[in-house]
Amino acid sequence: MNTPAQQTGRIQRQLTETQIKNAKAQETAFKLVEPGGLSLLVKPSGAKLWRYRFTLHNSESMLALGRYPDVSLKRARELHQEARKLVASGISPVHHKQQEKLSTFGAVASTWQEATNGRLRASTVTQREREIKNDLLPKLRSRPIDSITRIELTRHLQVVEKRAPETARNLRTHLNGIFEHAIDIGLISANPTPPRRVLQSRQSKHHLALPAERTGNFLRALDNSRVNAETRIAMLLVLLTAARKDEVISSKWEEIDLKTKSWTIPASRMKTKREHWIPLSPQAIELLKKLRELVPDECEHLFPNRVDPRRPMANRSLNAVLDRLGYAGESTPHGMRAAFSTHFNKMGANIDVIEQCLAHIPANKVRAAYNRHAYQEERREMLQAWADYLDLQRVG
Structure with missing residues (x-):
């Protein structure tokens, strides 16, 4: 049964925990009140909310002090006293609370x-x-x-x-x-x-790199595995394009041009913050056409995330493939780039073409400033030769 104070709204001079616990919800909200502007609003839903009403600069305001029983009667009185002190100093406790939140x-x-x-x-x-x-x-x-x-x-x-x-x-x-x-x-x-x-200094550590002559074993293992088609294509594109793992898994269809057989990665997605152009071999084009059939048209990414298609594939997905195939201790997705570099350096290929394929910024800044030749044809030839080499390795 409701108390007279609840029914008439008269000021209750001193609340107790028992009164608060026994206060039952009614059809309309009502208050249990203490002196100095502190009150407990009991809502029809049963929620019990502490409030402090105060007047500052001739304007009335209200400060929420929390929900009962999360904020006990004792704690509500402490918060009330702290707020009253602010008002006495000419400071709005509402504004003060907002500032405190902004400065966490x-x-x-x-x-x-x-x-x-x-x-x-x-x-x-x-x-x-x-x-x-x-x-x-x-x-x-x-x-x-x-x-x-x-x-x-x-x-x-x-x-x-x-x-x-x-x-x-x-x-x-x-x-x-x-x-x-x-x-x-x-x-x-x-x-x-x-x-x-x-903290301890970082130990210099190179990415594990699969020797070029071992790529055939890896490709056969990948072909014979139960890795899903999209993830398999992502791994193969890392190999075929010599691109970084993140550049591949975060790629978007708008970056791919099948007519010119090229992939242009915007500067915003590049480690070097420079746009990177990659010529696509027929082998890469074939994979992209297969991928287009697998990925819904509304997805902007080549490799949409399974949980949230608006995001790209999970960063660890390709590393997990290497783990599953038993190559975790032998290579990383990033190390596939090293296989490409090592292969062509052993052959005595043009170092500038290799570095352009890898999107590396030349160490010699003077040379970089004057050598503006993009080596586009040479890069296309090199990546085609690499794709053909991988095919030969695959068949042993």
């Missing part, structure tokens, strides 16, 4: 990502978002940005380093960018990101 680590990290995503490749954005979501936000999301210390960041990075050294190094880079952004927008005056020396 999670909020600053989000605005930093929005400001910098446009400068990065899509795969880099995805990786960065995943690392921040998995290893920074669970610990720091709701923390005020100015309360985070160098010592706690050091300890956290060192914990991550034991599990994933490369991720820890990436996280340190992300943290540095986030805190520099916080300085730029006036939230802090010093960057607490630990120096690089708190």
Whole structure:
């Protein structure tokens, strides 16, 4: 049964936990009230919401203090007192709360990502978002940005380093960018990101590369496997085009021109930030025609993600193929490029043509500035010779 205070709306001078627990929902919302503007709104749905109504600068406003029982009566009174002190100082607790939300680590990290995503490749954005979501936000999301210390960041990075050294190094880079952004927008005056020396140095490591003469064994294993057609085509295109794994799996149909037998990768997707033109051999064209029959017309990517077709194939898909076929300890998808390079360097082919095929920026900047010949015909001949060589290796 409802209390008289509930029925008449009279001010209840001192609420108790029992009164709050026993307050039952009615057809219309009603309030349980304490002095100083604190009240508990009981909605027809049964939700019980703490509210603080105050007047500041001749204007009435309302501050939400949370939901009962998540926010207890005791905690609601504490929040109420904190808000009253702000009002007494001429500060709106609503505005103060909004500012606090904007100055949390999670909020600053989000605005930093929005400001910098446009400068990065899509795969880099995805990786960065995943690392921040998995290893920074669970610990720091709701923390005020100015309360985070160098010592706690050091300890956290060192914990991550034991599990994933490369991720820890990436996280340190992300943290540095986030805190520099916080300085730029006036939230802090010093960057607490630990120096690089708190983590172990990266060990120089080359991608495992399959010897060119072993490609036949690999191709036969791939042909005889149960790898799905789309993934198999992706792996073969990595081999045939000498392109990087991400350039292949993130490719879009608009980049492919079957009439001119070419694939043009925009600068935004290239590691070098320069547009890259790739001549397509008949073997590559045949694969693309098969792929076109497999991929729905509405998909913009050659290799749409199975879970979300608006995104490209998962980054680990081709590595998983190598694992399944028993080549994980012998090569990586990126190492397939090394097989191409090694083969033609052994043959004494023109190094400039090889480097153009691999989309490498020449180390000699003076030479790069004057040698503007794109070697298009030579590159087409080289990639055709490579495709023919792979066919010969496949048949042993």
